Amino acid sequence: MARCLPAVPAALLLSCLPLALAMAPPADAAAPESRLLREAAELRDRALADSDAWQHAWSLTTEVGPRPAGSAGDRAAVTWALTRLADIGFDEIRPQPVEVAAWERGTAEARVVQPFPQRLTVTALGLSIGTPETGIEAPVARFESLAALEAAKPEEVRGRIVFIDERMERMRDGSGYGAAVQKRSRGPSVAAARGALALVIRSVGTSTHRFAHTGATRYEQGVRQIPAFALSNPDADLVTAQFAAGEEVRLYLYSSARNLAPTRSANVIAEIRGAERPDEIVIMAAHLDSWDLGTGAQDNATGVATLMETARFIAMMPRRPARTVRLVLYANEERGLDGSRAYTGAALQAEQRHVLGIEADGGGGLIYRFDSGVAEHAFPVIDAMREILAPLGIEGGDNTARGGADLSTLRAEGMPVLSLRHDMSAYFDLHHTANDTLDKVDPEALKQAVAAYASVVWIAANVEDDFGATVPGASD
Amino acid sequence: MARCLPAVPAALLLSCLPLALAMAPPADAAAPESRLLREAAELRDRALADSDAWQHAWSLTTEVGPRPAGSAGDRAAVTWALTRLADIGFDEIRPQPVEVAAWERGTAEARVVQPFPQRLTVTALGLSIGTPETGIEAPVARFESLAALEAAKPEEVRGRIVFIDERMERMRDGSGYGAAVQKRSRGPSVAAARGALALVIRSVGTSTHRFAHTGATRYEQGVRQIPAFALSNPDADLVTAQFAAGEEVRLYLYSSARNLAPTRSANVIAEIRGAERPDEIVIMAAHLDSWDLGTGAQDNATGVATLMETARFIAMMPRRPARTVRLVLYANEERGLDGSRAYTGAALQAEQRHVLGIEADGGGGLIYRFDSGVAEHAFPVIDAMREILAPLGIEGGDNTARGGADLSTLRAEGMPVLSLRHDMSAYFDLHHTANDTLDKVDPEALKQAVAAYASVVWIAANVEDDFGATVPGASD
Numbered sequence: 001m002a003r004c005l006p007a008v009p010a011a012l013l014l015s016c017l018p019l020a021l022a023m024a025p026p027a028d029a030a031a032p033e034s035r036l037l038r039e040a041a042e043l044r045d046r047a048l049a050d051s052d053a054w055q056h057a058w059s060l061t062t063e064v065g066p067r068p069a070g071s072a073g074d075r076a077a078v079t080w081a082l083t084r085l086a087d088i089g090f091d092e093i094r095p096q097p098v099e100v101a102a103w104e105r106g107t108a109e110a111r112v113v114q115p116f117p118q119r120l121t122v123t124a125l126g127l128s129i130g131t132p133e134t135g136i137e138a139p140v141a142r143f144e145s146l147a148a149l150e151a152a153k154p155e156e157v158r159g160r161i162v163f164i165d166e167r168m169e170r171m172r173d174g175s176g177y178g179a180a181v182q183k184r185s186r187g188p189s190v191a192a193a194r195g196a197l198a199l200v201i202r203s204v205g206t207s208t209h210r211f212a213h214t215g216a217t218r219y220e221q222g223v224r225q226i227p228a229f230a231l232s233n234p235d236a237d238l239v240t241a242q243f244a245a246g247e248e249v250r251l252y253l254y255s256s257a258r259n260l261a262p263t264r265s266a267n268v269i270a271e272i273r274g275a276e277r278p279d280e281i282v283i284m285a286a287h288l289d290s291w292d293l294g295t296g297a298q299d300n301a302t303g304v305a306t307l308m309e310t311a312r313f314i315a316m317m318p319r320r321p322a323r324t325v326r327l328v329l330y331a332n333e334e335r336g337l338d339g340s341r342a343y344t345g346a347a348l349q350a351e352q353r354h355v356l357g358i359e360a361d362g363g364g365g366l367i368y369r370f371d372s373g374v375a376e377h378a379f380p381v382i383d384a385m386r387e388i389l390a391p392l393g394i395e396g397g398d399n400t401a402r403g404g405a406d407l408s409t410l411r412a413e414g415m416p417v418l419s420l421r422h423d424m425s426a427y428f429d430l431h432h433t434a435n436d437t438l439d440k441v442d443p444e445a446l447k448q449a450v451a452a453y454a455s456v457v458w459i460a461a462n463v464e465d466d467f468g469a470t471v472p473g474a475s476d
Numbered sequence: 477m478a479r480c481l482p483a484v485p486a487a488l489l490l491s492c493l494p495l496a497l498a499m500a501p502p503a504d505a506a507a508p509e510s511r512l513l514r515e516a517a518e519l520r521d522r523a524l525a526d527s528d529a530w531q532h533a534w535s536l537t538t539e540v541g542p543r544p545a546g547s548a549g550d551r552a553a554v555t556w557a558l559t560r561l562a563d564i565g566f567d568e569i570r571p572q573p574v575e576v577a578a579w580e581r582g583t584a585e586a587r588v589v590q591p592f593p594q595r596l597t598v599t600a601l602g603l604s605i606g607t608p609e610t611g612i613e614a615p616v617a618r619f620e621s622l623a624a625l626e627a628a629k630p631e632e633v634r635g636r637i638v639f640i641d642e643r644m645e646r647m648r649d650g651s652g653y654g655a656a657v658q659k660r661s662r663g664p665s666v667a668a669a670r671g672a673l674a675l676v677i678r679s680v681g682t683s684t685h686r687f688a689h690t691g692a693t694r695y696e697q698g699v700r701q702i703p704a705f706a707l708s709n710p711d712a713d714l715v716t717a718q719f720a721a722g723e724e725v726r727l728y729l730y731s732s733a734r735n736l737a738p739t740r741s742a743n744v745i746a747e748i749r750g751a752e753r754p755d756e757i758v759i760m761a762a763h764l765d766s767w768d769l770g771t772g773a774q775d776n777a778t779g780v781a782t783l784m785e786t787a788r789f790i791a792m793m794p795r796r797p798a799r800t801v802r803l804v805l806y807a808n809e810e811r812g813l814d815g816s817r818a819y820t821g822a823a824l825q826a827e828q829r830h831v832l833g834i835e836a837d838g839g840g841g842l843i844y845r846f847d848s849g850v851a852e853h854a855f856p857v858i859d860a861m862r863e864i865l866a867p868l869g870i871e872g873g874d875n876t877a878r879g880g881a882d883l884s885t886l887r888a889e890g891m892p893v894l895s896l897r898h899d900m901s902a903y904f905d906l907h908h909t910a911n912d913t914l915d916k917v918d919p920e921a922l923k924q925a926v927a928a929y930a931s932v933v934w935i936a937a938n939v940e941d942d943f944g945a946t947v948p949g950a951s952d
Contacts, residue, residue: 062717065594072593117548118541118771121910209685210770210911234913238771241538294686295594295714434597435686437710 033384036462039317040388044455047313048392051450054443056305057364059084061295061438068292069100069332070263077288081268081304081329088308089315090327091273095266098342100332102263103127105214105292106256110200110229112242113137113250120235122200123212123293124257125184125228126335127219131198135254136161136227138197142243146183149190158195161251162187163202165236170206173369174362174424180204181215188228189220198253199228202236204428210234211433214291216335227255265289265331267339272311274461275320280470281352282461283326283415284310284453285359285406287333294436298427301438303360304329306446310453314461321461323355330406333361337405344409347471354471356460357411358418359404360453363431364441365423367452371397374416375468381459385418388455392448397421416467418460420452509860512938515793516864520931523789524868527926530919532781533840535560537771537914544768545576545808546739553764557744557780557805564784565791566803567749571742574818576808578739579603581690581768582732586676586705588718589613589726596711598676599688599769600733601660601704602811603695607674611730612637612703614673618719622659625666634671637727638663639678641712646682649845650838650900656680657691664704665696674729675704678712680904686710687909690767692811703731741765741807743815748787750937751796756946757828758937759802760786760929761835761882763809770912774903777914779836780805782922786929790937797937799831806882809837813881820885823947830947832936833887834894835880836929839907840917841899843928847873850892851944857935861894864931868924873897892943894936896928 064080067073078095085093103126110122124130141160143149149157149164164183169176183201191199203213210232219225231239242249268288274280286303290296311327331339347354356374370389372382379399386396401419403411411417430436460467540556543549554571561569579602586598600606617636619625625633625640640659645652657680667675679689686708695701707715718725744764750756762779766772787803807815823830832850846865848858855875862872877895879887887893906912936943 058717062714062720063592065592065714116539116541208915209687210913211686234911234915237915238538238541238913241534244538435710437686437714439684439710439713 036459037384037388040455040458043313043317043458044388044392044451047451047454048447051309051313051447053305053309053446053450054441056084056308057297057301057441057446058438060301060304061297065295066292067288067290067296069265069289069335069338070102071292074265074289078266078268081288085268085270085308088312090270090311093270095268096343096346098265098267098331098339099262100265100338101127101336102260103335104258104260106130106258108229108257109254110231111252112239113252115245115247115249116242118238120238121210121212121232122229122235123214124255125230126214126216127259128217128228128255128257129225129259130255130257131227131253135252136198137250137252140249140251142240146187146190152194154194157191160196161198161200161253162191162196163200163239165202165240167202168204168206168428170425172423172425173421174427177204177428184215184230185218188217188226189223192224192226196226198226200251200253201230203230203232205233205431205433207429207433208233209435211435213432214293215432227253229253229255267331267343268329269326270311271324271326272315272320274322274324276322278324279353280323280355281326282323282457283328283354283357284457285328285330285357285404286361287339287406288329289332289334291334291432293434295438297436297438297441298363298430299432299436300361302364302441302446306360306449306453309450310457313450313454314458321458323461325457325461333406337409340406340409344413348413351472354410354415356416356418356467357403357407358420358453358457359407361404361406362422362424363427364445365425365427366445366448367392367394367420368423369397369421370394371401371419371421372399373401373403374399378465378467381463381465385456385459388459389452392452394452410471413471414469415471416469418456420456512935513860513864516931516934519789519793519934520864520868520927523930524923524927527785527789527923529781529785529922529926530917532560532784533773533777533917534914536777536780537773541771542768543764543766543772545741545765545811545814546578550741550765554742554744557764561744561746561784564788566746566787569746571744572819572822574741574743574807574815575738576741576814577603577812578736579811580734580736582606582734584705584733585730586707587728588715589728591721591723591725592718594714596714597686597688597708598705598711599690600731601706602690602692603735604693604704604731604733605701605735606731606733607703607729611728612674613726613728616725616727618716622663622666628670630670633667636672637674637676637729638667638672639676639715641678641716643678644680644682644904646901648899648901649897650903653680653904660691660706661694664693664702665699668700668702672702674702676727676729677706679706679708681709681907681909683905683909684709685911687911689908690769691908703729705729705731743807743819744805745802746787747800747802748791748796750798750800752798754800755829756799756831757802758799758933759804759830759833760933761804761806761833761880762837763815763882764805765808765810767810767908769910771914773912773914773917774839774906775908775912776837778840778917778922782836782925782929785926786933789926789930790934797934799937801933801937809882813885816882816885820889824889827948830886830891832892832894832943833879833883834896834929834933835883837880837882838898838900839903840921841901841903842921842924843868843870843896844899845873845897846870847877847895847897848875849877849879850875854941854943857939857941861932861935864935865928868928870928886947889947890945891947892945894932896932
């Protein structure tokens, strides 16, 4: 099947349009589906030409900015969403209160004390405790990886600051993250169990710029909690270079980070009610919260903006979809999926039937691949979706999609998912850093994203069949 | 004339070697020069193959790091230079005490107060005063350029924070800097003269990453001093975007920066004594100090390292040069050229005869062009230098070279200069920011630089003729 996008710059996306129009499904497609596929193709092309998700991203990053769960910015984001969604054409918009873990970053400082004193660019890991007021000064035990730390003898670690120098690999599918993030989430408890005083990691990020990458850590129950930090990649280089002299390397660390009593936030739920089967829900997920260092542009204003604009284009269709299309902007994805758990708990209790989910939390890169996680009987629908996506330069993938973090709680209950895979090659240069700002968002790539999400969701919300289990319970 | 470098990556530099060897000047060159030019070509090729300036840059950025004039890092840098130069083969090494302007950055903070509160990435400009302890909160008067501010009526400025939003243009020759830097050096006094409370500028830099660019400002005598700050480019975008709502934009600014009593630093002077005319000096200049935010890698560990390695290769020649080759690592270039003035003052007083100068302060980019600022009678020598440089991918330029900042005081006295122009396209992404770290230095580009500086200086230090006026006084 012809594609016009695979290697062309985003700015040329509009040149796909004539081809895309020519790609409307052939007349010999299964009769009940041909109108639907034609609608989806038209929706795709309209979205590619006219959507403007960037305006939503502009507004969220400019008028709200950083919005860590429980902060004033987070409250402003909820208000922003409730207000802005009102203009989009939903049938219902409501906040869903969520109790969220609260954490205060405070300030952090790190420096090499010896052999060659230098100040370091550092950030506290999310949910980390702070240091004593006088900080911590100790010799450094450096490990190439979390595995090397796990294999270390306690005497190599005891009374030291552990430095895990593991690098993250740059990959289009972002899969370097899953491997590298282990040292961030598990590192503090692994180090503490061996007697370390604090943990410092090389940032879980691919940027060579001097930004430290935050993100949540997780203390294991029953293990002493120690403060945990990330250094930017150049600063990790600098600490490693200090070992060249063969002398003891000592660091000073300070952090006033602290965990606070849980506070309130909200998921924001908006839906376009299904005309025929309103109780069957196709859920679109993005998270409204962000880390505090940047303005949360790639993570996840792009996802929020893309799905808001997707919903707007669906709401502008001449008819309502058969199923309900529900947009959920989740609270506190970053520091523990509180919004996800609250939503799913309530949805299960109310026996709301979730037929399918799709999440946008992979940044603003061009989408290059489409995966599913559905029952085999739905493969013909997936194939039809692939045909609709091909002119956008999106190739078909496999059936191993697991959805994103916010949908993981519904997925765990068996809900089928779709996954539009954004090119993440550059995503982890920005993700969770102060440098995650709007200027790195490509408006043209967002047009492709809206075209893809809108056309796929339109099909999903209108086909007769389901995609496997609905959640909760079996389909009727 | 054939060149092998114009568009090839630095990693391929070594592939020039066979061609370079083949480029030794033809036998019919003016007889007195042929041996010299052959030596220069051989020196060039040895330096291209074997030089390792990066090791010096590694050491200076790792073992010293930031070294703003008068700081502990600055003192460490002087000690570092005196120690490290001892291994290079100089005939004499000495520190020259210099009184330097002292300034303390303290901490800085900026945020949008309204319409949409956000924290901003900001840095105090060098030599700026601080704010009152409670900071300054005021409405913002935004100007597209320094010229627009100069044309403003006082009532548009009075009682406000002035924001100059002028962008710097990316240019290979770095000439965008000269234009954009005016707002940094002159901005505070222009704003204060019209009643402004503080000045904020868009960083004088080309990076879209979230680094604010520091650098010295200069208060005009007799004009009230106001605190001055730079925002990173994404933060300048953010402030500009705040105006979209049509409401008053208010900023809060805080800085504890302050000027201190002058303190001591030193130029470090090292020379390879001329075998025939030791009183005639060819001076090679770089500055040892750096700004405090990064580790001063591009600015100016690369220049220091390149010229140290250049000197090492000259010292390794089988004979001493006819003239003295003097390396001066200047103190406090960044905050006022104190080292330059001290050196030139003493040199004039002692009537030391400076025949020619060359400065390395353009970062670690590949050299693409060679300019001179010499008397016409020296053009044949310049032409010979061009032939030696051509295989390195360096094209001939013109005779308008003015030397760098540290040589400006000798240049003002009439000293001829040469200029090897480094590609500065990416330099101002890093210059004066926290991101100026070693990982962005390309070791292969430094090899080209050493080859170029060494071969040119070798010729200059050995030709019979002078290059125009010597400083001080006329040539004998």
